Amino acid sequence: MNYIAVKSYESLSKQAALLIAAQILNKPNSVLGFATGSSPIGTYEELVSMYKQGILDFSKVTTYNLDEYVGSDENDKNGYRYFMNEHLFSKVNVDMDATHVPNGVCEDPTHEGKRYEDMIVGAGGVDIQLLGIGLNGHIGFNEPDTHFPDTTHLVDLTESTIKANARFYANEAEVPRKAITMGVGTIMRARKVILLATKGKEEIIQRSMYGPISPDVPASILQLHPDVTVIEVI
Numbered sequence: 046m047n048y049i050a051v052k053s054y055e056s057l058s059k060q061a062a063l064l065i066a067a068q069i070l071n072k073p074n075s076v077l078g079f080a081t082g083s084s085p086i087g088t089y090e091e092l093v094s095m096y097k098q099g100i101l102d103f104s105k106v107t108t109y110n111l112d113e114y115v116g117s118d119e120n121d122k123n124g125y126r127y128f129m130n131e132h133l134f135s136k137v138n139v140d141m142d143a144t145h146v147p148n149g150v151c152e153d154p155t156h157e158g159k160r161y162e163d164m165i166v167g168a169g170g171v172d173i174q175l176l177g178i179g180l181n182g183h184i185g186f187n188e189p190d191t192h193f194p195d196t197t198h199l200v201d202l203t204e205s206t207i208k209a210n211a212r213f214y215a216n217e218a219e220v221p222r223k224a225i226t227m228g229v230g231t232i233m234r235a236r237k238v239i240l241l242a243t244k245g246k247e248e249i250i251q252r253s254m255y256g257p258i259s260p261d262v263p264a265s266i267l268q269l270h271p272d273v274t275v276i277e278v279i
């Protein structure tokens with residue numbers, strides 16, 4: 046595990062953006078795995094800024110996002126497709142057809158999971174995956190479980206995740222209960238992983254990186270990843 050300790054959210058964002066920028070510069074047609082939530086917003090701002098300065102070109106990249114709520118379409122302001130369009134895709138020269146987020150309004154979420162996973166495999170796998178972490182150790186929407194789910198699949202969100210996400214909704218009842226997420230296996234097959242740990246995540250990062258590897262703490266499996274970089278604000 047590579048570990049970068051930083052003093053501020055700005056530094057965390059800059060460090061993460063530099064790693065993604067290096068990936069794009071080394072391989073312009075990289076497959077980038079993106080995340081949502083508050084942790085990566087600054088990283089996307091940095092990437093947009095590097096694009097505007099002429100340092101980065103997104104025209105050949107392909108992107109796959111970790112997850113999407115069941116019921117969210119591109120117009121849902123709390124949905125993850127909307128988030129990505131807003132924070133990154135509309136601000137750089139990425140080919141929109143090469144950007145992928147699970148389809149939250151598909152007829153059959155189980156089939157959608159398989160379709161999404163097959164597309165990732167068909168693209169040659171993810172070169173670099175950006176991750177945040179939930180307070181219970183979830184990555185993507187892989188919640189604490191009795192096993193590590195392998196491929197993209199339908200999940201029921203836990204009470205703790207529903208509560209954490211309620212801040213974006215008028216009330217808790219409106220928070221979606223289900224999501225489609227890359228599996229832990231999908232994430233582990235990414236060639237590089239960057240895990241962002243903002244203030245307040247110290248305890249779960251400690252448990253994930255130094256505690257027992259267990260599906261109780263989904264992020265703990267990252268201890269077995271050959272190229273993971275944890276960037277933590279301390």
Ligand code: GLP
Pocket residue numbers: 080081082083084085111112176177178179180183184185186206
């Ligand atoms: C959501 C997302 C995760 C994200 C987590 C943490 O549940 N599905 O991908 O890592 O929230 O969010 P935040 O970065 O806002 O703390």
